[in-house]
Amino acid sequence: MKRRLAGKFVGVGVGPGDLDALEEIEHENHCKIFNILQLRLHPSIIALKKKIDEAPADKTYDFDLTYITSRGRWYFISWKGQLEKSGGIATNIGIHFFDMLLWIFGDVKENIVHLSRHDKAAGLLLLEKARVRWFLSLDFNDIPEKIKASGQRTYRSMALEGEEIDFSGGFTELHTAAYRNILDGKGFGLNDARPSINAVYAIRNARPVGRVGEYHPVLNEIL
Secondary structure: OOEEEOOEEEOOOOOHHHHHHHHHHHHHHOOOOOEOOHHHHOHHHHHHHHHHHOOOOOOOEEEEEEEEEOOOHHHHHOHHHOHHHHOOHHHHOOHHHHHHHHHHHOOEEEEEEEEEOOOEEEEEEEEOOEEEEEEEEOOHHHOOHHHHHOOOOEEEEEEEOOEEOOOOOOOOOHHHHHHHHHHOOOOEOHHHHHHHHHHHHHHHHOOOOOOOOOOOHHHHHOO
């Protein structure tokens, strides 16, 4: 299955070919296409990047990312639940986190997928400055019991060297700030998005290896 994008044919799912087609559109129409990479504007993320940038160049960090946002049946029967339209869970709910990680810790050296299902995925990203164990889920059952008891249906956690990063607030104005930057000529272009698009494309097409090597600890309860 293929879809037509402004006169260019691109492949199934979201991948590098989409960016190549968009670059052609930019060139042909003498315009600029911007992306909303809003997590790069979050105060906690900016502070974390500053910390990493100022650390010794040979320092490698351990980083854990957990993001569980429960979804009902509507999600899976909508376009979001269709791999060829949404690109799957890593693309649909994970893309901004992967963009953030690559922006802070550098390019991907190795991309290992431990679990890949329609409602959850996990893996290990070896980046220039970090080893990132990540877990994404749409399953309410994966939310920690303490969080469920409080009535919440979403759980978000980021830990650097075992220390939790305060990431609870600061989201309400990020899109507004992104649009303001675009109007000021400082928006994020296609090449800014390319590293994370390449990463999720590789994740979507990888063969999961199971509980092998360095994996996210939540997999002990799933696999």
